[in-house]
Amino acid sequence: MKIAKWYGGKKFFIEESQIPKPLNDQLVVKIHSAGICGTDIHITQNLFPKEIPNVLGHEFSGTIHSVGPKLSKDFIGKKVTCTIYASCKECESCKNWSFMHCENSIRRDGAFCQYLLIDYGQEYFLSNDFDLEMASLVEPLACVISNLNLARLKNVNTAIVIGGGLLGLFSVAMLKLKGVKNIILSEPKNSRRNLGMEMGASHVINPYSDDIEKFISNFTDNKGVDLCIEAVGLPDLLAGSVKLVRPKGQIIMIGVSPKETIFPVDLYDLHYKEISISAAMGAGNSFEEALDTITMIYNPNLVAKRFSLNEIKKAFIEAEKGEGVKYIISPN
Ligand SMILES: [Zn+2]
Ligand SMILES: [Zn+2]
Structure with missing residues (x-):
């Protein structure tokens, strides 16, 4: 063979x-x-x-x-x-x-x-x-589901998924299946954004040409989203997620960062806003x-x-x- x-x-x-x-x-x-x-x-x-x-x-x-x-x-x-x-x-x-x-x-x-x-x-x-x-x-x-099972989805109305690779697109589809109303996908590639719409995203944005923070703050009346799924694995995107979620919001870390990657975030913001970050491996x-x-x-x-x-x-x-x-x- x-x-x-x-x-x-x-x-x-x-x-x-x-x-x-x-x-x-x-x-x-x-x-x-x-x-x-x-x-x-x-x-x-x-x-x-x-x-x-x-x-x-x-x-x-x-x-x-x-x-x-x-x-x-x-x-x-x-x-x-x-x-x-x-x-x-x-x-x-x-x-x-x-x-x-x-x-x-x-x-x-x-x-x-x-x-x-x-x-x-x-x-x-x-x-x-x-x-x-x-x-x-x-x-x-299964990787997406094991991560999403960590989220408290009961009161999630608005979620953003960062990254429209397979894990991001499956996240979009799973959120839709679980009844989340507003699902925003942020993805630079047009073909992937289109697939995101097919799989259940209610809104798609291009992080290279759209201002995500501004979009989210307009969309949520300055409150922030209930849930952010980071499906890329870049520390800056994860740090940016902290600014996108509402107080007591949730961040799920599906993207995998290489070992020794440091999370560059103001811990005071995390504490003050009472944000939870979770991840499941594989x-x-x-x-x-x-x-x-x-x-x-x-x-x-x-x-x-x-x-x-x-x-x-x-x-x-x-x-x-x-x-x-x-x-x-x-x-x-
Ligand atoms: Zn894999
Ligand atoms: Zn065993």
């Missing part, structure tokens, strides 16, 4: 290796779709440390190719989407933190390959008619909820382009430019 090994920076090499053999309760997934995530791009920009060589890709779907001797052969051929590593659901971290931080999980290779070995429990079986391209977007939706415990929700909010226009495994370098370059939203590798 072919596997796309990453050797730092933008260096990917397609290598040949054996299709893994599942032991005990392991399974092998034949990958159908593996999305390039913002985190993968940040890794190739050396923003997040990662061992070299490595196989990237943690948003994927496929069919079960083979199973270990402890599992039923009936699983073979079934459609699945998976978390990138298994969680025991019993350790201290699984119980009191999140499945993403399981103390007993083994992190295997990523999904930019033709066949991937996983542990039983990583897979979520899908119905026969489930669209496998959509299924590869369950993981990023899919948390929300994978199943995302699986149940995705068909309600999915928009096929989220997927900009598909690439073969051989084209992975090109795919990363296009994904980095970000004209579209999601770039997917189809290794088989």
Whole structure:
């Protein structure tokens, strides 16, 4: 089988290796779709440390190719989407933190390959008619849901989402689904703003040409929004969010900043306005909820382009430019 090994920076090499053999309760997934995530791009920009060589890709779907001797052969051929590593659901971290931080999980290779070995429990079986391209977007939706579950949405009438990448657009759609009335999306790219409208934004603004603070203060009678979702991961945008929310407002930090990023904000403002800032790492415990929700909010226009495994370098370059939203590798 072919596997796309990453050797730092933008260096990917397609290598040949054996299709893994599942032991005990392991399974092998034949990958159908593996999305390039913002985190993968940040890794190739050396923003997040990662061992070299490595196989990237943690948003994927496929069919079960083979199973270990402890599992039923009936699983073979079934459609699945998976978390990138298994969680025991019993350790201290699984119980009191999140499945993403399981103390007993083994992190295997990523999904930019033709066949991937996983542990039983990583897979979520899908119905026969489930669209496998959509299924590869369950993981990023789970990231959004685990973050939004931190928000008190009951009295949220007006929310702003900063950034119209996949996580921002899913945030827009989830807020709409939860009944938030005014959803403002701030995004510089026209194509993404249009997609934002399709997915439920009531207003879109361009942060390069519009004055966001002025817009929000006019729109809310100088009060500020109830909720701000920062879906980019830039400290200045997050600091700016503090000025956009009303007293006792909420900020959710979905965008991930590289390690050692400092939050440049006047702590007095934060304290005086009684603003809360929360964040959840990755899919948390929300994978199943995302699986149940995705068909309600999915928009096929989220997927900009598909690439073969051989084209992975090109795919990363296009994904980095970000004209579209999601770039997917189809290794088989
Ligand atoms: Zn991701
Ligand atoms: Zn655990």
